[in-house]
Structure formats: C-alpha cells, structure tokens
Amino acid sequence: MASKLEVLEERESDILTLVPVGRVDSSNAPVFERVLKDWIDDGETNIIVDFSKLSFISSSGMRVLLIGAKGVRAIQGNLILCGMRDSIREIFSISGFDTIIPVVKDRIAAVDTI
C-alpha cells in the first residue's frame, strides 16, 4: 500500500499549480502519479508543479513527471516545474530531464513560460 502524499492544488484562471509537500519516493510516487494523471485526463492543459515545499524526490517521482510531461504534450499542453532546491535541480540536470521539461526559478517565471 502506498504511503500518503499531500499535494496542494491551486488554480488561477486556466493555470493549475500542484504543490507536493515533503518527500516523493517509491513509497508514495503512485499517489503523485494518480493526482497528475487525473488532472491530465480531465483535460487540464496548463500545469505548474511547484517544488518549493518538496525536500526530496527520487527517480520514482521523476518518472511521474516524465509521464505527466508526455501526457500534457499529447493534448498540446504545458507542464512547467519551478521552485526546486539546489539538490533537486542537480538530479534533474544529471538525468537530462531539464532539457525536455521546462524548469524555471519560481511560479512567476512559470506563468510567464506558459
């Protein structure tokens, strides 16, 4: 059974911002995947994932974002990541994820990107 994950959801006009809180690891990545997938299945095209309340993410969580990015691409949407601490930014760089999913400094920059 998956561990819990709190994901705050905030909407401003046609932009949805998801804010996962704490850790996303292999124990709760399925929860994160379901939240993201449900929004994309509902046709949400502009999604920001704000990392500012996230202290840790593993490859299990990164995989969810890759799935999400592919999902919004399929409906001509945007998935933008922002607010990463340095340690998390580093693994997005090592993995090359930052070359296929936009990563920006903060929510203001994320809205501008959309």
Next chain:
Amino acid sequence: MITRDFNVTVAARVSELRNLSAMVETFGEAHDLPPRTNFIINLALEELVTNTLVHGKFEHGVDPQIDVSLSIHDGRVIVVVKSNGGKFDPTKNTNPDTTSELDSRPIGGLGLHLVKSQADAFSYEFVDGLNQLTLEYKLS
C-alpha cells in the same frame, strides 16, 4: 579516525525508506554534513532499496533484507549496502538515455545512473552470499 558510525539492518520494503532517511538525517546532524551530502546519500539508499525490491532474486523462504552502514574515514562518507537478493552487479548496468526528445525518452532506468553519477567512488563485491555495494562521498 572513526566516530559515531551507524549500522542498521532493515527488511527490504519501501515502508522502511522513511526509517533509513531518518537514520541519514541523524548521521548528518552528528557529523554536521552539508545538506547536499545528506540529500545524495538519502537518494542513493532510496534508489538501491527500490532496485533490490524490483530486481532482487530472492530465494523462496528468504526474507529480503538490506544492511546499511554509514561511517566517515579520511574525509569521506562511506556507505556500505549489503543485500541478500541474489547476485546483481549494478556497476555493469548500462547508463540510460538522458538526451533523447520527450516523446522518445524511455521511462525508467534512471535511479542507478543518479547514484553512480553522484558518488565519488562506487564498487561492488559479492561476499558471503551477499551483494555488497560501497559508495564514497568526499567531504570538501
């Protein structure tokens, strides 16, 4: 000099990840480790435990177990991870595709790549029927 080493054996279950994380935090505080070092050790343990669960070949009747020890020698954090999940040498794993476009980027295969990329040394031995991985992180 060896001080305040940590050693723990846990069942190889994702539910144990939080306990391992708490152990790394306590070890980090005891040694005043930088946040980045704490993060990459946490990440390495998460990826290795998950990998053991997914790919470990456990014989019938054998409880999957992982033994983790943390220590500091000569300005390096030494992390030793032993598991009983059948012989598996992750140093021989090929690196995943990290350059292709979004549509063709494979999903998965990333965890070990992150662990290997961030460790200053990464070695494998099969000792007494256990997989033994040794990771080293320089403290600068």
